[in-house]
Amino acid sequence: MNGARRWTMVGWLVLMAAAAVWFTVALKVDSDFSAFLPAGQSQTQRIFTRELHDGVTSRLLLVELAHDDPRNLAAISRSVARTLSASPEFRHVANGEGALGAAELALIERHRYQLSDRVDASHFESAALRAALEERLEGLAGGGGALEKRWLASDPTGETLHILAQMAPPIQPSRVDGVWFARGGAAALLVAQTRAPGWDVEGQQRAIAVLEGAFAAARGGGAAQMRYSSPGAMSVASRALIAADVTRLSLASIVLILAILLWVYRSVPVVLLCFLPAATGLVAGVVAVSAWFGTVQGITLGFGATLLGEAVDYPSFLLTQLHAGESVSAARTRLGTTLRMAILTTACGSLALLFADFPGLAQLGILTMVGILTAGAMTYWVLPLWVPEARIRIASSPPVRVTTPTLGAAARWTVVGVLAIVVAALAWSRPWFDDDVASMNPAPAALRDRDRELRDALGAPDVRYLLVVVGATQEDVLANAEELRPELQRWTESGAIRGFDLVTDLLPSAGRQATRQAALPAAVQLRANLDIALAGLPFRPHTFDPFLADVEEARSAAPLTLESMSESALRFRAESLLRHDSGVAGAGGDDWYAVIPLRGVTDAAAVARGAAAMGNAVRWIDLRAESSAMMAAFRHRAMLYAGLGALLIFGVLAQGLRSAPQALRLMAPVLLAIALTAGTLAAAGAPLSVLHLVALLLVLGVGINYALFFARAAVAREDAWRTLRTLAVVSGTTLCAFGMLAWSRIAVLHVIGTTVCLGVVFSLACCATLLYAREPA
Amino acid sequence: MHGRPEPAFAPVLLLAFALATLPVAAGAFDMAELMALMGRVEQSRVAFEETKQVAALTAPIVRRGTLRYVRPDQLEMRVETPYFERMDIAGNVLTIETKRGTRQVDLAAAPALAAWVAAIRATLAGDRQTLARHFSFDLRGQATRWTLALLPIDPVLSGVIARIVIDGAQSQVLRIEVDERMGDSTLLVVQPGTSNR
Numbered sequence: 009m010n011g012a013r014r015w016t017m018v019g020w021l022v023l024m025a026a027a028a029v030w031f032t033v034a035l036k037v038d039s040d041f042s043a044f045l046p047a048g049q050s051q052t053q054r055i056f057t058r059e060l061h062d063g064v065t066s067r068l069l070l071v072e073l074a075h076d077d078p079r080n081l082a083a084i085s086r087s088v089a090r091t092l093s094a095s096p097e098f099r100h101v102a103n104g105e106g107a108l109g110a111a112e113l114a115l116i117e118r119h120r121y122q123l124s125d126r127v128d129a130s131h132f133e134s135a136a137l138r139a140a141l142e143e144r145l146e147g148l149a150g151g152g153g154a155l156e157k158r159w160l161a162s163d164p165t166g167e168t169l170h171i172l173a174q175m176a177p178p179i180q181p182s183r184v185d186g187v188w189f190a191r192g193g194a195a196a197l198l199v200a201q202t203r204a205p206g207w208d209v210e211g212q213q214r215a216i217a218v219l220e221g222a223f224a225a226a227r228g229g230g231a232a233q234m235r236y237s238s239p240g241a242m243s244v245a246s247r248a249l250i251a252a253d254v255t256r257l258s259l260a261s262i263v264l265i266l267a268i269l270l271w272v273y274r275s276v277p278v279v280l281l282c283f284l285p286a287a288t289g290l291v292a293g294v295v296a297v298s299a300w301f302g303t304v305q306g307i308t309l310g311f312g313a314t315l316l317g318e319a320v321d322y323p324s325f326l327l328t329q330l331h332a333g334e335s336v337s338a339a340r341t342r343l344g345t346t347l348r349m350a351i352l353t354t355a356c357g358s359l360a361l362l363f364a365d366f367p368g369l370a371q372l373g374i375l376t377m378v379g380i381l382t383a384g385a386m387t388y389w390v391l392p393l394w395v396p397e398a399r400i401r402i403a404s405s406p407p408v409r410v411t412t413p414t415l416g417a418a419a420r421w422t423v424v425g426v427l428a429i430v431v432a433a434l435a436w437s438r439p440w441f442d443d444d445v446a447s448m449n450p451a452p453a454a455l456r457d458r459d460r461e462l463r464d465a466l467g468a469p470d471v472r473y474l475l476v477v478v479g480a481t482q483e484d485v486l487a488n489a490e491e492l493r494p495e496l497q498r499w500t501e502s503g504a505i506r507g508f509d510l511v512t513d514l515l516p517s518a519g520r521q522a523t524r525q526a527a528l529p530a531a532v533q534l535r536a537n538l539d540i541a542l543a544g545l546p547f548r549p550h551t552f553d554p555f556l557a558d559v560e561e562a563r564s565a566a567p568l569t570l571e572s573m574s575e576s577a578l579r580f581r582a583e584s585l586l587r588h589d590s591g592v593a594g595a596g597g598d599d600w601y602a603v604i605p606l607r608g609v610t611d612a613a614a615v616a617r618g619a620a621a622m623g624n625a626v627r628w629i630d631l632r633a634e635s636s637a638m639m640a641a642f643r644h645r646a647m648l649y650a651g652l653g654a655l656l657i658f659g660v661l662a663q664g665l666r667s668a669p670q671a672l673r674l675m676a677p678v679l680l681a682i683a684l685t686a687g688t689l690a691a692a693g694a695p696l697s698v699l700h701l702v703a704l705l706l707v708l709g710v711g712i713n714y715a716l717f718f719a720r721a722a723v724a725r726e727d728a729w730r731t732l733r734t735l736a737v738v739s740g741t742t743l744c745a746f747g748m749l750a751w752s753r754i755a756v757l758h759v760i761g762t763t764v765c766l767g768v769v770f771s772l773a774c775c776a777t778l779l780y781a782r783e784p785a
Numbered sequence: 786m787h788g789r790p791e792p793a794f795a796p797v798l799l800l801a802f803a804l805a806t807l808p809v810a811a812g813a814f815d816m817a818e819l820m821a822l823m824g825r826v827e828q829s830r831v832a833f834e835e836t837k838q839v840a841a842l843t844a845p846i847v848r849r850g851t852l853r854y855v856r857p858d859q860l861e862m863r864v865e866t867p868y869f870e871r872m873d874i875a876g877n878v879l880t881i882e883t884k885r886g887t888r889q890v891d892l893a894a895a896p897a898l899a900a901w902v903a904a905i906r907a908t909l910a911g912d913r914q915t916l917a918r919h920f921s922f923d924l925r926g927q928a929t930r931w932t933l934a935l936l937p938i939d940p941v942l943s944g945v946i947a948r949i950v951i952d953g954a955q956s957q958v959l960r961i962e963v964d965e966r967m968g969d970s971t972l973l974v975v976q977p978g979t980s981n982r
Contacts, residue, residue: 145842146868146883148837148839148841148842148846149837149846149848149867149868149870150864150868150870150881150883157839157841157967157969160841161841182877182891183891546842546843546844547841547842547843548840548841548842548843551841
């Protein structure tokens with residue numbers, strides 16, 4: 009015995025040391041929220057998750073400066089914009105000041121005849137030139153004369169101004185002192201694109217640190233205050249919030265659980281040993297996840313620790329059952345089958361998670377399964393060797409007289425039936441399922457509201473809708489996107505959308521550029537056309553010589569490419585709109601796609617219809633609808649696997665009890681409790697999301713354990729008080745742990761907490777009524 | 786509009802006014818006095834003839850129309866010939882109407898344009914603060930005949946406009962000359978005897 013004890017301890021220490029080495033060498037914790045989004049099956053779904061993951065909109069940081077004099081705010085805005093532009097953490101900053109720099113303007117001017125969609129053969133015929141020259145003349149006379157003059161000689165057809173007008177965002181905030189302001193001059197606005205994608209919380213945190221620093225330096229001792237928002241900033245804020253909540257709440261629940269266990273066992277070493285299986289299980293689970301997936305999601309760790317909270321019960325199942333003078337090993341032998349069934353059924357319950365399409369949930373599945381099995385094995389084989397039996401001072405006679413409730417079969421089913429009918433009636437006609445991804449969003453509602461407010465003020469692209477054009481090559485995508493422009497223009501004119509960002513306004517396809525260049529007339533021809541157009545107009549001779557030279561040069565100019573844009577802001581803009589989908593490499597299909605962010609979508613249905621009519625290359629993605637569809641599909645699969653898990657649980661029980669009807673009888677109250685929990689949540693207006701499914705799986709695990717022990721108590725009536733003590737201890741600790749989570753400010757944790765608490769209460773009630781109550785004599 | 790005398794364009798009243806302020810006018814005429822003088826004008830409306838010298842053109846462009854100011858910040862320039870154009874500035878919004886259509890410009894988004902508007906509007910309003918924000922100035926002459934030269938401070942504007950010179954008598958603006966960096970210039974002359982509603 010002593011030898012076995014020593015060897016298991018040495019073995020355990022060696023394994024823990026190995027795990028510690030693994031943690032320091034190989035453990036990578038990732039904090040990507042989208043791990044809790046489905047991976048996606050179709051290309052549309054993949055594009056959707058990728059855009060959510062690291063698309064342009066996920067990189068936009070919206071900033072608001074307020075609580076100071078507008079003049080000071082404008083100065084701060086300029087200073088912050090300068091600092092951010094110089095920082096490597098940001099790609100692009102806009103605060104309303106000259107949107108394009110001199111380099112960008114020069115680039116556009118140089119390539120104007122390749123960029124302008126008005127360039128064709130007729131554009132340079134004498135009639136068109138004459139109209140353009142008359143327009144210039146009128147412009148020169150008019151108020152904007154100074155502006156006209158800048159491009160008069162080299163660009164009399166006004167291509168540069170036309171291109172700039174097409175690029176300018178149609179909705180812009182009003183300005184004070186040249187920078188964007190909102191709320192009637194009360195708040196200055198900036199928008200910045202971070203280099204780090206939205207999911208990269210570390211990168212986002214660095215970017216935000218730069219922003220905070222820039223603001224602090226610009227404000228000096230002033231009164232100004234800053235608010236900002238972005239998907240990344242929300243991740244940073246929620247991560248901090250989650251970390252704070254998890255630390256606070258788990259500390260509180262550990263203290264409560266410790267208090268309960270100390271009160272029951274009255275021995276510190278025994279209580280510490282009770283935590284050992286769960287802790288070992290957590291370590292094993294994390295090693296398994298990081299070995300299988302390469303990285304561990306931060307959230308998986310958090311939830312996994314929660315799910316494994318159940319394993320804290322296992323030692324209690326054993327120790328609270330001890331008879332006077334009985335060794336722990338003897339109790340283990342006596343309770344062996346029940347304990348084994350309790351552990352195996354919980355492991356089966358986590359099966360549904362294992363097959364989840366969400367990397368995050370699949371990780372949770374592995375963590376739970378490995379963790380539960382390890383904790384179970386520890387409790388079953390190791391704990392009996394380690395528990396210092398002399399230290400256990402658990403009461404060996406009932407402290408109070410326990411009476412067993414008496415209920416006839418008819419009465420039991422009446423109680424349960426009435427309960428079920430009440431819940432069903434309340435939940436009737438209310439939605440039972442919520443497939444909105446937003447309910448998975450761990451960001452607090454206040455942060456989301458602020459984001460919407462800033463987005464509206466800045467006219468930033470709509471985050472819900474996405475128009476995507478696909479193609480086999482980059483050139484293909486650009487050509488397809490060009491076809492779309494007239495339609496986009498029509499939507500803007502009809503008011504269905506307020507604006508759009510089309511990549512080909514910055515980077516036309518090589519084919520289209522070549523067509524435009526081919527349409528440019530030869531020097532002799534152009535001079536002849538121009539001479540005819542100039543007849544009778546008061547322009548001095550040779551005024552337009554620069555124009556003739558530029559057109560001649562443009563005829564043979566190299567095409568504008570991403571590379572030739574060098575490091576200009578235009579290149580960043582084009583690159584963020586044009587993407588390569590490596591996910592389908594080798595599939596021979598549409599590998600490239602262009603994202604067309606839409607602003608102010610007011611008639612989504614019209615746009616969706618228009619996009620559908622334009623053939624296969626154009627995809628309209630409603631992020632909300634798309635994600636809901638993916639969630640629903642996931643839910644259906646999850647239900648299927650949960651059903652499979654239930655079947656396995658039935659198999660384990662039937663084998664352990666050697667009776668299929670007995671197994672069914674045990675499962676019935678637990679399944680009923682789960683239905684009641686779901687119904688109650690629906691009745692309370694909190695429809696079930698994927699998170700609820702996770703929580704209900706946990707309820708299934710603990711519920712089956714309760715059922716097993718209630719069933720034992722019903723057979724061994726004289727010993728029933730011990731079993732009731734066991735159930736009081738384990739349900740008490742579970743309610744403490746999850747009751748704490750229910751206090752969380754984070755929706756995700758709150759949901760799991762309330763669901764498990766409800767489920768535990770219903771499980772206890774159903775099991776007591778259906779399994780434990782005595783038949784009348 | 787009715788019932789109130791309008792000193793700017795009522796020569797008799799103007800004369801009486803000038804006589805009343807004679808002791809001040811006899812000394813060195815300074816910016817504070819000019820601004821105070823202009824600050825009494827509630828509204829004004831004059832006909833003008835504008836001559837633009839543009840290097841690229843063989844002949845100057847001559848435009849005729851009316852210029853109207855209403856305190857505190859409304860300025861309207863209406864051109865009848867050779868092309869109809871109406872520029873209406875109210876607050877920070879410039880509305881340009883031509884026979885091609887109407888468009889609006891946010892002055893705050895166009896610093897150069899804003900400075901140009903300020904030169905005329907702030908002078909008419911007697912708003913020294915706004916003038917000082919965009920220009921350094923040099924005032925010469927007496928209340929009866931003064932010349933205000935404005936040199937743009939804003940780098941964007943000073944890249945385009947070298948200086949703006951405004952001539953006036955008492956609270957009446959007589960001519961506005963804008964000299965551009967590239968050599969072009971615009972001279973706006975208020976037509977005598979066209980003042981008032």
